[in-house]
Amino acid sequence: MTYLLAIDCSITGEDSVSRPLVAEFSRxxxxxxxxxxxxxxxxxxxPVPHLTTAGLHYAPAMRRAHEVVDDAAAARQQELIDEVAGAHAVVIGAPMYNWSIPSTLKAWIDxxxxxxxxxxADxxxxxxxxxxxxxxxxxxxxYDNADPTAAGDYTVPPIEKVLGESMGMKVTSVVVDYTLATRMPPLAEHSGAADASLAAASAELARLASTL
Structure with missing residues (x-):
């Protein structure tokens, strides 16, 4: 059966922006x-546990003697790998937390x-x-290329680096800007830009879903 793997990690509940968009794309x-x-x-x-040994970062043949991996950890890792390898496509909700990747998502990627x-290795x-x-x-x-704050995005670039450049996946990123405009008064002037960004992201996700 052809399947889409949908990943959420937002902790903001009903205030989440990524969860509804992941659901829209999935539908x-x-x-x-x-x-x-x-x-x-x-x-x-x-949540997926953080790696407890460097051995999980290497194939069994590359592990050193002290890098012992228990059977449960190895089985969990293989399950996650098989789940992605068998997917027709993957959609990931990756909100920016403190300019970076949510730790739960980072553990999954690791x-x-x-x-x-x-x-x-070859x-x-x-x-x-x-x-x-x-x-x-x-x-x-x-955080876009035309903005002086662009260098502050440590969320999308690392994901593109690991999943795309290192593992060869075909990564397309869709961002939603100014999600704090309704929460932080100094950002209220950007509420229009926030609405426009959300609408554009929704439309782009619908387009992408139709191409996969």
């Missing part, structure tokens, strides 16, 4: 063709990035190569 992708399913993983409700397996194509990934990243301010 649009389901409706685009018959015989489709969505597999859903909520990293806020059911389980996927394995030198010698998902990142072949430079060959890995199991994730070519899988489309849509990253939905709301943020309180605006």
């Amino acid at each position: 649009a992708w389901l409706d685009a063709a018959d015989g489709r399913q969505v597999r859903y993983r909520d990293l806020a409700a059911d 389980h996927l990035h394995v030198l010698g397996t998902t990142v072949p 430079g060959s194509t890995g199991v994730f190569h070519g899988i489309p990934v849509i990253v939905v990243s709301p943020r309180g301010l605006a």
Whole structure:
């Protein structure tokens, strides 16, 4: 069965911007063709543990003697890898928290990035190569190339670096700017830009869903 893997990690509940957008994308992708399913993983409700040994970062043949990996940790990592490898596409809600990636999402990514397996040591194509990934990243301010604050985005670039450049996935990022405009009075002047950014993101996600 062809499936979309949908990942959420927002902790803001009903105030979340990323969760509704991930849900919108998932519904649009389901409706685009018959015989489709969505597999859903909520990293806020059911977090993946952080790596407890460097051994999980390497294929078994590359591990040093002291890098012992217990069976449960190895099985959990393999489950996460298989889930992504079997997906037709992946959509990730990746809100900016303190200019960076939510730690729960980082832990999930760390389980996927394995030198010698998902990142072949010989430079060959890995199991994730070519899988489309849509990253939905709301943020309180605006961080684009025309803005002097652009260098403050430590959310999307690291995801694109690891999933795209290192593991060969086909990453497309969709951002929503000024999500704090309704919460912080100094940003209220950007409420119009916030609404426009949200509408543009929603439209772009609908378009992307129709292409996958």
